Amino acid sequence: MTIWQEAECLRNKLAAVRRDVHQHPETGWTEFRTASFIIKELQYLGYNVAFGKAVINEEYMRGVPLADVLAEYQERAIREGADPKLVEQMTGGFTGVVAVLDSGKAGKTVAFRFDIDSNDAIECKNIEHRPSAEGFASEHECAMHACGHDGHVAIGLGLARLLAAHKDELRGRIKLIFQPAEEGVRGAYAMMKAGVVDDVDYFFSGHVGFKATTDNTIIARTDGFLATTKINAEFKGVSAHAGAAPEAGKNALLAAAQAAISLNTIARHSGGASRINVGVLNAGTGRNVVPDYATMQLETRGETTEVNDFMVQEAERILHACAAMYDVQLTTSIVGSAPSCVPDNELGSLAAKIIKEKCGYAAVLENAHIGCSEDCSYFMERVQELGGRALFMMYGTKIVAGHHNDHFDFNEDCLWRASAALAELAMHFSKDE
Numbered sequence: 001m002t003i004w005q006e007a008e009c010l011r012n013k014l015a016a017v018r019r020d021v022h023q024h025p026e027t028g029w030t031e032f033r034t035a036s037f038i039i040k041e042l043q044y045l046g047y048n049v050a051f052g053k054a055v056i057n058e059e060y061m062r063g064v065p066l067a068d069v070l071a072e073y074q075e076r077a078i079r080e081g082a083d084p085k086l087v088e089q090m091t092g093g094f095t096g097v098v099a100v101l102d103s104g105k106a107g108k109t110v111a112f113r114f115d116i117d118s119n120d121a122i123e124c125k126n127i128e129h130r131p132s133a134e135g136f137a138s139e140h141e142c143a144m145h146a147c148g149h150d151g152h153v154a155i156g157l158g159l160a161r162l163l164a165a166h167k168d169e170l171r172g173r174i175k176l177i178f179q180p181a182e183e184g185v186r187g188a189y190a191m192m193k194a195g196v197v198d199d200v201d202y203f204f205s206g207h208v209g210f211k212a213t214t215d216n217t218i219i220a221r222t223d224g225f226l227a228t229t230k231i232n233a234e235f236k237g238v239s240a241h242a243g244a245a246p247e248a249g250k251n252a253l254l255a256a257a258q259a260a261i262s263l264n265t266i267a268r269h270s271g272g273a274s275r276i277n278v279g280v281l282n283a284g285t286g287r288n289v290v291p292d293y294a295t296m297q298l299e300t301r302g303e304t305t306e307v308n309d310f311m312v313q314e315a316e317r318i319l320h321a322c323a324a325m326y327d328v329q330l331t332t333s334i335v336g337s338a339p340s341c342v343p344d345n346e347l348g349s350l351a352a353k354i355i356k357e358k359c360g361y362a363a364v365l366e367n368a369h370i371g372c373s374e375d376c377s378y379f380m381e382r383v384q385e386l387g388g389r390a391l392f393m394m395y396g397t398k399i400v401a402g403h404h405n406d407h408f409d410f411n412e413d414c415l416w417r418a419s420a421a422l423a424e425l426a427m428h429f430s431k432d433e
Contacts, residue, residue: 003162003427004359007420010161014154014415019136021150024080025118025143028181029064029093032077034116034153036086038097038178041157045164047099047176052089055098057193062186063230063335064093096191097178101163107172107430108201112422113379114156115182119146124406131409146408148208149182151415155395158419163426172430175200177379184230185338188375192382202347202429203383204422205376206393208410209403211368215411217396218361218421221348224369225377225392226275226301227308230336233259233319235283237328239292249290253283255326256294259319263298266314272303274311301373305339341377343367347389351425358424361396361417368394393421 001009026034035051042049064070070093078084095116123129123137123144131137138144145151156176163174177196181187197203212219235256240249260278268274276298283294300315302308316332323330345367352366380390397414401407 003166003423004420006165007158007162007416007423010158010419011413011416014158014419015412017157018150018154018412018415021153022131022145023136023139025138025140025145025150026073026077027120027143028117028183028186029061029095030070030073031095031116031180032074032087032090033080033082035090035095035097035178035180036077036082038116038153038157039086040083042097042099042160042176045160047101047160047164049097049099051097052094055096055194055196056094056190058092058190060190060193061093062189063181063184095180096187098196099160099176101167101170101174103167103170103172103430105171107170109173109175109199110202110426110429111175111177111197111200111204112156112159112426113177113179113203113205113376114152115149115179115187116153117149117181117183117187118143119183119404121146121404121406129407129409130400144406146405147183147403148410151208151410151412153178154415155418155422158416159422159426162419162423166423166427169427170430174426174430182375185228185336185373185375188378189337192378197379197383198386200383201388203379203388203390204393204425205379206395206418208395208397208414209399210370210394212394212396213399214363214396215398215413216362216417217365218355218418219365219368219394219396220352220355220391221343221345221367222370222392222394223343223367224371225341226303226371226373227305227340228299228301228338228373229308229312229334230299231312231315232333232335233296233298234331235294235323235328237292237326238290240290242288242290246290250292250328251290251326252294252328253291255322255328256281256283256296258325259322260296262318262322263315266311266318269302269307269310272307274303274307275301276311276315303340308340338373338375338377339381341380341390342384344389344391347391351391351393354424354428355421359417359421
């Protein structure tokens with residue numbers, strides 16, 4: 001059989017993997033059960049598997065939950081079937097996994113990255129929603145795979161199975177990277193800083209849906225990644241009685257509200273498109289109390305890293321100016337980021353040609369513009385800096401609702417097809433030519 005035919009035989013297995021992960025979603029840095037499942041499967045297939053602190057640089061982890069919160073998620077993962085010994089080795093949120101299949105023959109190192117975390121979202125409970133109707137909807141409060149990362153886990157494990165079956169035909173080394181905390185663009189940076197792609201000649205990643213919303217299609221190259229920075233701001237003032245002694249207070253709520261409006265006055269940049277958004281603002285304890293505390297979650301984006309840096313600089317200036325206006329203290333912290341990246345046009349065309357020749361897709365498109373951010377760009381940028389080549393793809397599937405929507409779902413036939421396409425790319429690019 002061809003790899004495409006072999007992959008089709010995995011249809012039910014990969015759908016079952018996706019549904020199991022969907023039913024047990026885990027948000028960024030808490031993917032203990034998911035990572036444990038991945039590790040066990042890869043070890044069974046004969047991969048050399050590294051995980052925990054071996055693949056994540058702790059210094060560069062961003063937006064990690066508190067230790068007691070992580071401990072609760074570890075306990076939950078074990079209750080739901082995770083290997084206790086593996087979970088223990090991931091204490092602290094070290095839920096990344098890197099697996100290597102070494103052919104023992106001269107060739108290139110080809111890496112594939114798959115993100116594994118869920119969204120902070122509440123899944124639709126309506127019976128018309130297929131996961132609810134068929135019994136695999138999220139069992140966890142405020143956690144849902146509303147972006148397709150459950151499918152990415154299945155694609156990665158499908159690829160692992162196909163390549164293990166064809167190890168004798170491979171050359172060089174295959175590296176499979178399962179990354180935590182993509183949501184909020186937090187996880188790739190710490191794995192990149194751990195050096196997991198420093199030896200990579202060819203790097204591939206991708207995403208279900210987005211601009212590829214037709215079944216049995218694939219987009220070989222994606223451009224339009226926006227650089228982004230996620231910022232938390234804390235305003236600390238002085239509380240006081242709003243009627244008896246308002247002059248004794250320093251109003252953190254007003255400082256934050258002023259900032260929320262003023263941030264949207266940042267000038268546009270001639271170097272490219274820019275974005276800014278205040279997504280969360282919390283403040284106040286009661287109507288008769290001058291609020292002494294406010295927190296804000298905001299993000300900037302830019303068509304290039306330089307444009308985004310400008311937005312960050314201006315955002316910081318405005319935040320501090322508004323804090324000074326109301327005489328309150330301000331603390332800001334960066335909890336996530338991703339650079340822009342330059343797509344490899346030639347590699348995209350070559351990948352499209354290989355997929356057209358080897359796979360049975362109804363349509364193979366060479367390029368699409370995504371217009372959002374992905375921390376995979378850290379891996380891509382690093383590979384390119386060191387002389388390698390990198391590509392981000394999109395796996396075609398009809399979607400029921402948009403990404404990050406509580407009704408999100410997709411056609412699981414995209415899973416085996418994507419596994420087959422990636423396997424063909426591994427077979428081709430691992431050759432030392």
